[in-house]
Amino acid sequence: MVFQSRTTWAWPYALFMLCLVILPLVLIGVYAFTDADGSFTIQNFVSFFTKSEAINTFIYSLAIALITTIICLLLGYPAAYIMAMADFKTPQVMAMLFILPMWINFLLRTIATVELFRMFGLPLGEGALLFGMVYDFLPFMIYPIYNTLQKMDTSLIEAAHDLGAKRHQVFMKVTLPLSVPGIYSGIVMVFMPTVSTFAIAELLTHNKVTLFGSLIQRCFGEGGIAMWNYGAALSLIMLIIIGLTSFFGGDKEDINR
Amino acid sequence: MQKSDFIIEVNHVSKQFEDGKFALDDVSLQIKKGEFVTILGPSGCGKTTLLRCIAGFQVATEGDILLNGEDVTQMPPHLRDVNTVFQKYALFPHLNVFDNVAFGLKLKKMDKKVIEKKVKQALKTVGMTDYEYRDVDSLSGGQQQRVAIARAIINEPEVLLLDEPLAALDLKMRKDMQMELREMHKKLGITFIYVTHDQEEALTLSDRVVVMREGKIQQIGTPTDVYNEPQNCFVADFIGESNILDATMVKDGVVNFCEKDFECVDKGFGEDTEVDVVVRPEDIYIGTLQEGKEDNWQLHGEVHSCIFKGVHYEMTVLTDNGYELMIQDYHAFEPGTKVGLLVKPEDIQVMKKERLCNTFEGEVLEDNRVRFLDEEWDIPERVAERFEVGEEVEVEVDFNRVNLQDDEEDGVLCGEVYFILYKGDHYHLTVRTDDGDDIFVDTNDVWDDGDRVGIRVAPSYIRLYKKSQEQGTKNQD
Numbered sequence: 001m002v003f004q005s006r007t008t009w010a011w012p013y014a015l016f017m018l019c020l021v022i023l024p025l026v027l028i029g030v031y032a033f034t035d036a037d038g039s040f041t042i043q044n045f046v047s048f049f050t051k052s053e054a055i056n057t058f059i060y061s062l063a064i065a066l067i068t069t070i071i072c073l074l075l076g077y078p079a080a081y082i083m084a085m086a087d088f089k090t091p092q093v094m095a096m097l098f099i100l101p102m103w104i105n106f107l108l109r110t111i112a113t114v115e116l117f118r119m120f121g122l123p124l125g126e127g128a129l130l131f132g133m134v135y136d137f138l139p140f141m142i143y144p145i146y147n148t149l150q151k152m153d154t155s156l157i158e159a160a161h162d163l164g165a166k167r168h169q170v171f172m173k174v175t176l177p178l179s180v181p182g183i184y185s186g187i188v189m190v191f192m193p194t195v196s197t198f199a200i201a202e203l204l205t206h207n208k209v210t211l212f213g214s215l216i217q218r219c220f221g222e223g224g225i226a227m228w229n230y231g232a233a234l235s236l237i238m239l240i241i242i243g244l245t246s247f248f249g250g251d252k253e254d255i256n257r
Numbered sequence: 258m259q260k261s262d263f264i265i266e267v268n269h270v271s272k273q274f275e276d277g278k279f280a281l282d283d284v285s286l287q288i289k290k291g292e293f294v295t296i297l298g299p300s301g302c303g304k305t306t307l308l309r310c311i312a313g314f315q316v317a318t319e320g321d322i323l324l325n326g327e328d329v330t331q332m333p334p335h336l337r338d339v340n341t342v343f344q345k346y347a348l349f350p351h352l353n354v355f356d357n358v359a360f361g362l363k364l365k366k367m368d369k370k371v372i373e374k375k376v377k378q379a380l381k382t383v384g385m386t387d388y389e390y391r392d393v394d395s396l397s398g399g400q401q402q403r404v405a406i407a408r409a410i411i412n413e414p415e416v417l418l419l420d421e422p423l424a425a426l427d428l429k430m431r432k433d434m435q436m437e438l439r440e441m442h443k444k445l446g447i448t449f450i451y452v453t454h455d456q457e458e459a460l461t462l463s464d465r466v467v468v469m470r471e472g473k474i475q476q477i478g479t480p481t482d483v484y485n486e487p488q489n490c491f492v493a494d495f496i497g498e499s500n501i502l503d504a505t506m507v508k509d510g511v512v513n514f515c516e517k518d519f520e521c522v523d524k525g526f527g528e529d530t531e532v533d534v535v536v537r538p539e540d541i542y543i544g545t546l547q548e549g550k551e552d553n554w555q556l557h558g559e560v561h562s563c564i565f566k567g568v569h570y571e572m573t574v575l576t577d578n579g580y581e582l583m584i585q586d587y588h589a590f591e592p593g594t595k596v597g598l599l600v601k602p603e604d605i606q607v608m609k610k611e612r613l614c615n616t617f618e619g620e621v622l623e624d625n626r627v628r629f630l631d632e633e634w635d636i637p638e639r640v641a642e643r644f645e646v647g648e649e650v651e652v653e654v655d656f657n658r659v660n661l662q663d664d665e666e667d668g669v670l671c672g673e674v675y676f677i678l679y680k681g682d683h684y685h686l687t688v689r690t691d692d693g694d695d696i697f698v699d700t701n702d703v704w705d706d707g708d709r710v711g712i713r714v715a716p717s718y719i720r721l722y723k724k725s726q727e728q729g730t731k732n733q734d
Binding site: 153155156158159160161162163164165166169173174177178180 | 345
């Protein structure tokens with residue numbers, strides 16, 4: 001048998017992408033710009049921008065995602081830094097401990113978190129939501145930063161010391177700027193999924209807080225087929241926002257290579 | 258306050274790593290102001306560690322380092338008035354050429370105009386004018402190296418440390434940079450301490466060369482000194498090509514090697530003393546052997562191989578009495594040619610032998626056995642009878658009586674061939690045991706660096722001596 005070229009091998013993947021990535025995207029686009037009867041309309045977007053509820057939920061979701069990302073960064077950077085700067089055995093143990101929760105499905109972990117809150121008599125709500133999100137997404141922040149820090153040439157730090165920099169100056173002028181690519185990928189990896197979270201929110205707030213992800217989910221779940229067009233429009237808006245962040249992040253990474 | 262003549266003094270510095278290995282072992286070195294000193298040695302000899310101790314990236318476990326008479330042993334690098342040029346340049350990738358060079362000055366919060374002037378000056382010194390705003394990644398290796406030097410000299414340090422700065426450049430570029438470094442050294446007038454494993458580079462650049470091996474200084478001297486008068490086989494072998502031979506000092510001015518007496522200029526080794534001699538391949542005169550005129554030559558032999566090396570030919574000659582010598586000459590002698598060889602007295606360098614045989618500390622055990630190097634070895638009964646069980650003894654084994662086995666299992670002890678020296682008619686090997694002890698072996702077999710071997714010694718070749726009386730009394734004191 002003759003394999004004509006490597007492209008032959010790519011066919012299953014192309015088919016996979018066509019059915020599961022491109023086609024759904026097209027469908028979202030089509031649904032977003034049509035009404036229930038199938039005729040073209042921009043009403044779905046208009047109603048998003050005019051309904052204060054939707055807009056507010058959207059802004060609220062972005063804010064929650066932003067706060068989660070910031071907390072993850074503040075907690076994750078020092079952890080990554082300690083791991084990268086420590087000597088041989090310690091980072092492996094630490095990395096192991098950080099990765100351990102990721103072996104378990106995040107839904108299970110979230111349900112466990114709910115039980116924990118209940119056990120200690122803590123109220124579910126916004127605080128619990130932030131806690132849960134940070135807990136779930138912290139490893140995604142630590143890893144990229146740890147990676148860039150670890151790969152960094154130690155002679156750069158020595159060079160800075162040698163040229164007269166004190167410890168904090170070395171950090172501010174060399175270590176931090178050089179870890180920017182890691183910070184960007186960390187931000188993207190935490191921010192993007194948190195914007196569209198809904199399960200964590202539902203579980204940890206008892207549906208008291210509605211996030212944008214939940215809103216979309218409701219359009220498709222409870223709203224019936226009539227709401228699909230609106231849901232598609234919301235999805236498209238979210239997709240564009242997420243796309244923008246990743247584009248923004250990826251771009252920066254290029255510059256700092 | 259009395260200032261010392263030396264800009265840097267390294268006094269009995271040792272550096273022991275956590276695994277117990279010594280990277281530096283009692284190193285002492287004085288460097289004068291404005292000197293260009295090269296620390297030369299094979300990888301792992303401790304040269305970089307010594308440099309890093311001077312720079313402050315590593316702290317010596319013992320001894321002290323003085324900079325301009327001030328003890329800086331424990332001082333962090335940013336307070337030391339020395340700057341380093343790193344092996345892989347270590348330029349900051351997020352900064353352009355200007356900001357890299359200005360890094361040190363900006364930390365000192367200098368005036369912007371002064372910084373700009375100084376950066377321009379430094380870049381001019383290294384021949385990189387007009388490159389200020391280039392991205393460092395877009396520069397070639399040689400250019401990056403220049404920027405690294407500019408960055409290091411802009412702080413006007415008293416001492417510039419260079420850690421194999423040219424190792425990553427290609428040969429042509431390296432030669433050019435060598436000349437430029439010499440020029441820069443003259444222009445700046447500051448002290449350069451240069452680390453390299455390239456002996457040619459060391460000889461070309463420096464005022465003085467420090468040859469290191471296994472954390473110890475082997476020899477300190479001018480390039481001509483270390484080349485012409487190496488103090489031991491290692492230095493002779495490491496620097497340049499050489500013929501190293503076992504020899505006997507017959508009396509002052511006469512040395513015997515290759516079974517012939519040679520006139521030499523060395524004195525003071527005593528009579529009939531075993532020594533090593535070094536004869537550089539370019540110092541052996543070679544000529545076609547003509548019948549009836551054999552007596553004009555000191556050694557007779559046959560050319561075995563002849564390789565063209567550009568300026569000269571490199572030939573190996575097998576002498577009639579079985580020694581192989583390397584000879585360099587401008588004239589080619591075809592393999593098979595009968596030749597005569599001559600060596601002038603002043604071209605023979607005589608060196609004291611570091612040891613004449615292997616010596617170990619041992620303890621006599623029951624059943625005709627002795628323990629040394631943490632292993633038990635059989636000895637003949639007649640030898641064992643002379644000692645009491647449990648008695649501490651000195652063990653001696655001749656170099657040529659150590660038997661090396663291909664299969665590690667066949668040896669009493671395992672080790673790795675660590676250093677090979679060709680001595681004209683045999684190899685002198687240093688075998689390092691797994692416990693880190695050295696055993697020296699003379700053999701005709703060819704081994705490679707890093708070969709794992711089993712070590713055996715036939716019982717009758719193990720000599721035992723009572724601990725000498727003198728030593729005994731010493732120990733009691």
